[in-house]
Amino acid sequence: MVLHIVEVSSVRMAAVMLLLICALFFSRLPQAQENGFTITWAINDAPPFHIIEGEYENSGMCDVLIDALSAQMPEVAHETILMPQNRIRMLSKQKQNLCFPCLIKREDSEVWLYTDETVVHAPLGIIGLPDVLAPYLRADGRISLSDLANALTLRMGKPLARRYPDVLQQYVDKVSNTSHFAELTGENATVRVLEQIALGRIDYTLEYPSILKFHNLTQGEKALVYYETTELSSKGISGAIGCTNNAWGEEAVSRINKALPVILSSPIYQKQEQFWHANVVVPDKSATR
The missing domain is CATH 3.40.190.10 (Periplasmic binding protein-like II)
Known part of the structure; x- marks a missing residue:
């Protein structure tokens, strides 16, 4: 089916209000304090997952996930590094300690250990x-x-x-x-x-x-x-955080999985996710021919 993205005059105002609410909510949570364990978040410039600049800066789906996890895990220190996606994968293959918050959830591999599901995206x-x-x-x-x-x-x-x-x-x-x-x-x-x-x-x-x-x-x-697509139909895509497959990554995934239920059940976080799940209408079949 064909989906036309629908934008209305209130979308931009709703986005601004939502981002302000998210910022206020997460700023009220305890701030992370370094206590011997650090999670290095590797991000890339790939909106709307990570938004590096512009009107929606730091409001990408995975930007907000990192902020929420950082606030929910005060016993862990958090640092964020910007780099191309191919370099992120290369460093993980070299067993550098890092987590990439925007991956398709798969079975654990030699490169990545995956957390529990963080989101279900609309179909590719x-x-x-x-x-x-x-x-x-x-x-x-x-x-x-x-x-x-x-x-x-x-x-x-x-x-x-x-x-x-x-x-x-x-x-x-x-x-x-x-x-x-x-x-x-x-x-x-x-x-x-x-x-x-x-x-x-x-x-x-x-x-x-x-x-x-x-x-x-x-x-x-x-x-x-x-x-x-005919191949995928209406099947959504499960997302997860991937961390380097080593002992550090096992610890990182364990800590993240313990924090995820609180994050994912938060009404404010859910509204932020819903905003990026595009508003669409499905026209009559005759309109697609």
């Missing part, structure tokens, strides 16, 4: 211009990523080092070995991919609707649309 889907994607739209309003990967006239774009659930990653891997593929590096790559699509330089990407919402809020554009 196809974002692009409706006229470009219309020939691939199926009767149920969804688009098959496999069809797009086999198309010889379309070009996919994505941020460097971004990975997807296996059911989708296999098609990304297939198209990545062709000339119909582009990876964007550097700051704010998630949104810059959408800008390239709007300019006609890339045809589609695979993303969450919340990223399209951030793009519309900050760029004032509404030309792009989001379609669910």
Whole structure:
């Protein structure tokens, strides 16, 4: 199905009020005090997960999660380091002590130990211009990523080092070995991919609707649309925090898991999460043809 991001005049005011409330709420919680154990939070410039600058600075989904955990865990010292996602993974592979708060939840690996679930994202889907994607739209309003990967006239774009659930990653891997593929590096790559699509330089990407919402809020554009994929359908994506797979990481995950129930049950935290889960409407099926 196709989902058009809906923005109303009160959205920006609601966002500002919500962020002020979150800041006030979390500032009233006990502040972390160093007591022999430090969690190093590695973040990257990838709105709306981490927002490094602008009107929504420090109000990304995972920015607020870090702030809430820091306040809820006063026995732990917390430090935050900004770096590219590929460097974060490299350092974790080298067993450097760090946690990355915005990962798809998977089985523990040689690189990452995962916390309990922190969020369920709306399904990853196809974002692009409706006229470009219309020939691939199926009767149920969804688009098959496999069809797009086999198309010889379309070009996919994505941020460097971004990975997807296996059911989708296999098609990304297939198209990545062709000339119909582009990876964007550097700051704010998630949104810059959408800008390239709007300019006609890339045809589609695979993303969450919340990223399209951030793009519309900050760029004032509404030309792009989001379609669910045939492969994933309406299935949400579980998120989790990943910490380096070593003894330090085991301790970090244990401490975080003990704090998560309080954070995730907080009405204010839940409202912040709901804000970034894009407001959408589903048009009549006839409107998608």
